[in-house]
Amino acid sequence: MITIQDIQQAAQRIKPYAHHTPVLTNESLNQIVGADVFLKCENLQKVGAFKFRGACNAVYSLTDAEAAKGVCTHSSGNHAQALALAARIRGIPAYIVMPNNAPSVKKNAVAGYGGQITFCEPTLEARESSLERIRLKTGANVVHPYNDERVMAGQGTAALELLAQIPDLDVIITPVGGGGLLSGTAIAAKETKKAIRVIGAEPEMADDAFRSMQAGKIIPSENPKTIADGLLTSLGTLTFPVIQERVEQIVTVSEAGIVASMKFIWERAKIIIEPSSAVAVGVLWEKKIDLSGLKIGVILSGGNVDLEKLPF
Amino acid sequence: MITIQDIQQAAQRIKPYAHHTPVLTNESLNQIVGADVFLKCENLQKVGAFKFRGACNAVYSLTDAEAAKGVCTHSSGNHAQALALAARIRGIPAYIVMPNNAPSVKKNAVAGYGGQITFCEPTLEARESSLERIRLKTGANVVHPYNDERVMAGQGTAALELLAQIPDLDVIITPVGGGGLLSGTAIAAKETKKAIRVIGAEPEMADDAFRSMQAGKIIPSENPKTIADGLLTSLGTLTFPVIQERVEQIVTVSEAGIVASMKFIWERAKIIIEPSSAVAVGVLWEKKIDLSGLKIGVILSGGNVDLEKLPF
Numbered sequence: 001m002i003t004i005q006d007i008q009q010a011a012q013r014i015k016p017y018a019h020h021t022p023v024l025t026n027e028s029l030n031q032i033v034g035a036d037v038f039l040k041c042e043n044l045q046k047v048g049a050f051k052f053r054g055a056c057n058a059v060y061s062l063t064d065a066e067a068a069k070g071v072c073t074h075s076s077g078n079h080a081q082a083l084a085l086a087a088r089i090r091g092i093p094a095y096i097v098m099p100n101n102a103p104s105v106k107k108n109a110v111a112g113y114g115g116q117i118t119f120c121e122p123t124l125e126a127r128e129s130s131l132e133r134i135r136l137k138t139g140a141n142v143v144h145p146y147n148d149e150r151v152m153a154g155q156g157t158a159a160l161e162l163l164a165q166i167p168d169l170d171v172i173i174t175p176v177g178g179g180g181l182l183s184g185t186a187i188a189a190k191e192t193k194k195a196i197r198v199i200g201a202e203p204e205m206a207d208d209a210f211r212s213m214q215a216g217k218i219i220p221s222e223n224p225k226t227i228a229d230g231l232l233t234s235l236g237t238l239t240f241p242v243i244q245e246r247v248e249q250i251v252t253v254s255e256a257g258i259v260a261s262m263k264f265i266w267e268r269a270k271i272i273i274e275p276s277s278a279v280a281v282g283v284l285w286e287k288k289i290d291l292s293g294l295k296i297g298v299i300l301s302g303g304n305v306d307l308e309k310l311p312f
Numbered sequence: 313m314i315t316i317q318d319i320q321q322a323a324q325r326i327k328p329y330a331h332h333t334p335v336l337t338n339e340s341l342n343q344i345v346g347a348d349v350f351l352k353c354e355n356l357q358k359v360g361a362f363k364f365r366g367a368c369n370a371v372y373s374l375t376d377a378e379a380a381k382g383v384c385t386h387s388s389g390n391h392a393q394a395l396a397l398a399a400r401i402r403g404i405p406a407y408i409v410m411p412n413n414a415p416s417v418k419k420n421a422v423a424g425y426g427g428q429i430t431f432c433e434p435t436l437e438a439r440e441s442s443l444e445r446i447r448l449k450t451g452a453n454v455v456h457p458y459n460d461e462r463v464m465a466g467q468g469t470a471a472l473e474l475l476a477q478i479p480d481l482d483v484i485i486t487p488v489g490g491g492g493l494l495s496g497t498a499i500a501a502k503e504t505k506k507a508i509r510v511i512g513a514e515p516e517m518a519d520d521a522f523r524s525m526q527a528g529k530i531i532p533s534e535n536p537k538t539i540a541d542g543l544l545t546s547l548g549t550l551t552f553p554v555i556q557e558r559v560e561q562i563v564t565v566s567e568a569g570i571v572a573s574m575k576f577i578w579e580r581a582k583i584i585i586e587p588s589s590a591v592a593v594g595v596l597w598e599k600k601i602d603l604s605g606l607k608i609g610v611i612l613s614g615g616n617v618d619l620e621k622l623p624f
Binding site: 019022024027043044046048263267269270271272273307312 | 331334336337355358360575578580581583584585615622624
């Protein structure tokens with residue numbers, strides 16, 4: 001299991017390349033949710049998502065000999081862009097397996113960051129076998145989007161930074177998909193400040209983490225359908241034990257709550273967040289648990305949305 | 313004429329109430345414009361615009377006896393919201409004259425901040441006579457949106473803050489409407505750093521400041537039509553002399569350049585800017601003057617847009 005030292009080392013490692021993102025406050029939001037909310041803006045991170053932290057830490061953890069062979073992953077989301085950019089900064093190849101039905105905006109983004117794309121059939125089996133072929137052929141290092149300790153440690157640096165900016169937080173909320181951000185956050189936060197509460201935010205329509213916590217074992221999601229398209233994945237074997245041990249609870253948010261929270265942040269905080277980020281705000285918006293009067297850090301995970309297809 | 317000391321005092325005065333706004337950088341933008349651009353995010357200021365700085369400085373410049381009678385202005389834009397909020401924070405009345413055809417979203421915003429609205433016919437004459445009646449009746453202090461030294465000094469605090477954040481800027485660009493932001497910026501910047509260049513950005517379709525600089529006297533705009541609805545006003549008698557003396561030049565930007573710059577900032581920098589802010593980015597986007605290789609501060613003036621009516 002990763003430690004606070006791993007996260008501190010990751011923070012040093014990625015410091016020259018990642019943005020130190022700002023923390024914003026908004027009085028209208030505070031009034032509506034009845035708490036002091038501190039928005040950690042990972043939507044303003046490079047590639048528009050916290051994913052750059054984990055990818056960058058993985059890329060810069062490699063020895064020169066390892067790095068020379070490049071990195072590879074299968075992903076159609078923010079991780080693909082993040083890994084492509086981190087590799088480009090280090091000057092090494094990034095081989096990205098994407099399903100052939102991925103939106104062209106995502107293909108273009110990965111290609112724009114210099115990623116070498118291999119298309120495959122849109123099944124998990126095809127993605128994994130394509131990746132394995134690339135790995136055998138190139139010797140590239142596989143960087144999983146979340147089930148990878150280097151990635152988890154990198155994602156934890158956002159919470160480390162947030163706690164340096166706002167030390168007296170009572171609670172930190174992050175969205176949970178595969179659990180990379182939530183597990184890294186839990187270790188960073190609980191090891192920095194024992195009494196802090198860490199809460200995961202999940203769409204009702206993709207509640208595998210909620211159900212996994214109830215069951216005490218990983219329950220994979222089955223055909224989840226939510227506007228929060230970054231949170232469709234299930235927990236990983238490395239992320240789940242950390243979450244089970246360090247996260248207080250998973251709170252689920254309705255689709256309407258996600259859209260309303262997203263629109264409110266756009267209108268009032270003047271920043272662009274993607275639906276997956278809005279899930280974390282939605283925990284406060286829907287008030288399913290009582291956090292009134294507390295100082296709450298919310299990690300806004302990303303800002304990658306198609307401006308032509310807004311849900312409001 | 314206001315001095316750097318006035319601006320420094322304003323900065324102290326508004327510090328407890330205004331946001332210290334972040335400065336963002338974006339590599340894609342840097343590559344496209346061929347310079348190092350530093351975005352000073354006044355769109356993330358309270359009420360979503362730099363206008364809060366000037367209004368707040370004016371409100372807190374009043375003695376207790378003056379303040380007790382309240383403040384008043386005529387405005388249908390960001391200044392009205394800014395003055396209403398600053399007054400509410402000090403606990404005094406704000407009387408706002410608005411044309412009866414102002415969009416309901418703007419009326420609601422002013423009312424939401426506790427402003428007491430008087431509606432009038434949508435002519436300058438009706439606005440001014442309504443304001444005069446209110447002033448005589450209440451004894452409230454008139455706070456003009458830009459032709460007011462307290463307001464100019466307050467607006468100058470954004471550049472003061474930016475230069476503390478990024479001391480080695482070569483150029484600062486701000487949008488220019490009535491000239492409150494540009495004049496305050498010019499004094500703050502040139503008195504902090506003699507060699508810095510200050511440039512005003514104006515829509516081609518509302519180019520009164522450009523023409524006034526050419527003519528050496530104030531040339532009011534006549535029926536300007538631009539998407540940058542915050543920049544329709546003409547220069548004031550207090551702002552023009554400052555701009556004439558301290559601003560290197562006014563650069564005009566096409567409507568297409570404004571929209572393209574706005575969309576680029578939304579998509580890549582993940583922040584919401586209004587068209588008036590995009591005018592300042594447009595100077596770099598359209599490359600009408602050569603600023604390549606320089607360190608350029610751009611003051612993003614505001615982020616108040618109607619999400620239901622996007623130009624892209």
